[in-house]
Amino acid sequence: MTALYTEYYGMLLGFVLRYVRDRHRAEDLVQETLLRAWRHIDHLDTDPARVRSYLLTIARNVVTNAWRAEQRRPKLVSDEPAVDAASAPDSVDRLVEGWLVAEALGRLSAEHRAVVRAVYYEGRSVAEAARQLSVPEGTVKSRAYYAVRALRTAFEEMGVLR
Amino acid sequence: MSHAHDDDLRMLLGGYLLGGLDPADTDRMDAHLSTCADCRVELERLSPVPELLRDGAPIEDVGPPAPGLVEDLLGRMRAERAARAARQRRLTWAAAAAAVLVAAVAFGAGALRPGGGGPGPVAQPSPVVSQPAPEPSGVVARFAGAAGTRVAGVATLSSRTWGVSIALDMSGLEGEAPFVLRVSGPGGATEQACVWGSTPSGNARVTGASSLQLPAVDSVEVADRTGRVLATATL
Numbered sequence A: 001m002t003a004l005y006t007e008y009y010g011m012l013l014g015f016v017l018r019y020v021r022d023r024h025r026a027e028d029l030v031q032e033t034l035l036r037a038w039r040h041i042d043h044l045d046t047d048p049a050r051v052r053s054y055l056l057t058i059a060r061n062v063v064t065n066a067w068r069a070e071q072r073r074p075k076l077v078s079d080e081p082a083v084d085a086a087s088a089p090d091s092v093d094r095l096v097e098g099w100l101v102a103e104a105l106g107r108l109s110a111e112h113r114a115v116v117r118a119v120y121y122e123g124r125s126v127a128e129a130a131r132q133l134s135v136p137e138g139t140v141k142s143r144a145y146y147a148v149r150a151l152r153t154a155f156e157e158m159g160v161l162r
Numbered sequence B: 001m002s003h004a005h006d007d008d009l010r011m012l013l014g015g016y017l018l019g020g021l022d023p024a025d026t027d028r029m030d031a032h033l034s035t036c037a038d039c040r041v042e043l044e045r046l047s048p049v050p051e052l053l054r055d056g057a058p059i060e061d062v063g064p065p066a067p068g069l070v071e072d073l074l075g076r077m078r079a080e081r082a083a084r085a086a087r088q089r090r091l092t093w094a095a096a097a098a099a100v101l102v103a104a105v106a107f108g109a110g111a112l113r114p115g116g117g118g119p120g121p122v123a124q125p126s127p128v129v130s131q132p133a134p135e136p137s138g139v140v141a142r143f144a145g146a147a148g149t150r151v152a153g154v155a156t157l158s159s160r161t162w163g164v165s166i167a168l169d170m171s172g173l174e175g176e177a178p179f180v181l182r183v184s185g186p187g188g189a190t191e192q193a194c195v196w197g198s199t200p201s202g203n204a205r206v207t208g209a210s211s212l213q214l215p216a217v218d219s220v221e222v223a224d225r226t227g228r229v230l231a232t233a234t235l
């Protein structure tokens, strides 16, 4: 058991470090992932491949929430993480991706785009977004779902995703 | 478990992916995902979306840079360029191209980051009293067609952090496609900047890229598949 979870821990840390450079922060997020998963993990069969896939599912959500929380924090220039040479090639990709994302967002309806902006880029909760946009919470939830589906389709049409 | 959940729980996938669900909904979804393969598959299918959105997040406006910062950066950029050109002469062109690209990208990323925090870049008086004005970002070079061809056109070269972007507007192209655009730099270093096929009209508008920095580019030439040079433009 310990060996298995040591392996899961390593896998999750590897995954989280793709998005979070700070190792302590990444380890916190891995622990949060495991704590959340352990609340439900007894429902799963003991197939390690399925456990892994479930853990990654939760880790994605944890990383997304952490990223959103950062977006929402007031930014200071000195907060910028050090850019080292190893990670630098990302910045070129980032320019290209920035253009692709603007294009994909442009294909959404104004209502769907407003929900993506509020909950994702501005880090608002569903309840806060509902108040800001003057729609019921259920509408924010369904628009978020249909917006993600529409974005998936847009990225497919643009050849970014298959 | 039946799929009576779909109207309600399935909708939560959007908030689960983008964030914003409250702890109760998040826990419901965690529980549901542990048993519903359908929703896990759908989540997996949609999961690249937030990743793409994050990587393409709008660049924040951090205000104008500190006075003197840009001059300081340009000075460093010129020094970097000179050092790079010297280095490049000593290396084979392939190795040089790789090194230049990495150096250019690394420097470009650093340059984008305003130097806050520590004792960052201070506008120091430059040792060079009169620095040349920054080069214009676009340089236009006219092609001379090789003897016996009607090839003509212009190349517009624009400086980029990673090298140079080259927009071609050609006419009278003949010979065996595919055509290639080659960029020549210091010491005869050559890079292929783009490849394209023939067009019925013989006209072509294409854009290529090279890791050479704009000031290091001596000439660009268009050749056909056999290597025959159709046109050359000297900078």
Ligand SMILES: [Zn+2]
Pocket (backbone or CB within 6 Å): B005, B009, B010, B032, B036, B038, B039, B040
């Ligand atoms: Zn389900």
